[in-house]
Amino acid sequence: MHTAASVVGELRAAGELWEPAPGLVALRGETLRLFRALAEMIRLVARGEAAEEWHVPPALTFDTLARADYFASFPQWLTAAAHLDASERELERVAAAAQPAAAAVSALRPTATALQPAICYHVYAALAGTQLDEPVFCAAAGTCWRHEAGRFAPLERGWAFTMQEVVCVGCAADVAAFRTRGIDAAETLARRLGLQPVLAQATDPFFAASTRGRALLQRLRALKHELLLPLGDGRTLAAASFNDHAQFFGDAFVIRDGSGAPATSGCVAFGIERWLLAVLVEHGTDPRNWPVQPLPEPTAARLAS
């Protein structure tokens, strides 16, 4: 019987998993090949839904997040990309400091760039101000950042982690059907991997201390389900979520559906490291017992020799 802790301990001992910084995980060896195979399977699920893939950069503006009311919703998770004061004097102070890391901290400039907490904000921002004759379905994957101080656990909950999303923006019926198909596809994938998924209704962990947060919580009342996968010690882990945001983002980003009404949006999101952990907990760390063949090593000949 495997648990998240036993699996992570074995991978650490084998040198296939390590943490270069708190909440950040590196992988190599067979575990990395399994991670990539799972990412590719999940990408194919996403592509089954999406008209096309987008490649989005790892960050977006504070303005985009403000438009999505992110600061009132999840300020606790926010992670920003900050650079140093570019003045020669400040750079010189950092470069010459006896403790340059400490000096660098005090030279950081205020920033207006956030590391993305989810992929789908890029989609709403790109569609802002448009009217959609047809529903938009697109897929994108990337690193997302959510700071959960004191709760980091390798593969289970990282500061940075890998998310595959599929987004639908259209009318309410488009999004409802999209969400149902997403649930079916994720459950099918989990069973193909020998896992026992449980679908559960869920609520986003809004920061509800503020009046505004509470109001949002009421207003969003978004339809959210999560796919829970067993972690082996009676615990489960949300490995995918299926979200209907109603007209929240359509309103916020002024996106209209074919009828001219604010568009409805929904997203299906997979946390790749969590799928890896669930497969390892169910089947162990020996590749011979895995239900999926890791991707073959690329057979590159040296181009020049």
Added chain:
Amino acid sequence: MHTAASVVGELRAAGELWEPAPGLVALRGETLRLFRALAEMIRLVARGEAAEEWHVPPALTFDTLARADYFASFPQWLTAAAHLDASERELERVAAAAQPAAAAVSALRPTATALQPAICYHVYAALAGTQLDEPVFCAAAGTCWRHEAGRFAPLERGWAFTMQEVVCVGCAADVAAFRTRGIDAAETLARRLGLQPVLAQATDPFFAASTRGRALLQRLRALKHELLLPLGDGRTLAAASFNDHAQFFGDAFVIRDGSGAPATSGCVAFGIERWLLAVLVEHGTDPRNWPVQPLPEPTAARLAS
């Protein structure tokens, strides 16, 4: 005759390239498929050299960078990942603010986590304190961050960009041969893509204002070459670099070669967006004229329907 500006203008007009934030580029459509095909070709070049691939997270500690004397070398590029003060009071202040983005800036906590300026620091950190019986060859790709305020140009110079690296840590002869093979492989790839590469000796843009920076510059005197690709208007762009760090990182991270001496290290690095730009400048934005077939769309059937 295409130029970087004309190509980027065409992609923007076609909706295949946009900037969600300053220095950050998103891609879709045929351009994205070409980007992925080039990334895969470059990955195969890297895999031809590397014993294995590593998957590294997008950030590392200030301590690792300090050990590599990064703060004295390139403080101007440094980008950090910062999160908010987790106190209820501060989060409430941000959530309830009339200008939450501005409030968030003032709630950012000092940080000790840097977004990686290059991939290879992860390798030196992971090998710290070890003795290598055999040279290590590994490959890894990821997003790197270098802040070059006022110099951002889409695909040419981004705040965040995609780097494929191959790293060799061993003895001096291992690294010298590795570097030569890397140069050959990159030149061969460029010619296969119909480009006219020029190999040039180069110097890292050390921050030389500080005494320490100048001393480093003397001491490192690293052997560096760059592969320059034409940008169509008489300009060229460094699309790959080939670096021999001598014993600098072996000393800094206490890595020993088989003889017990500080290990020698070298790396070969490819900037994927720059290869994309060079191919587009040479061949234009019409996919029918590209010298490489974009990867086919994955043909995923809906898993559940």
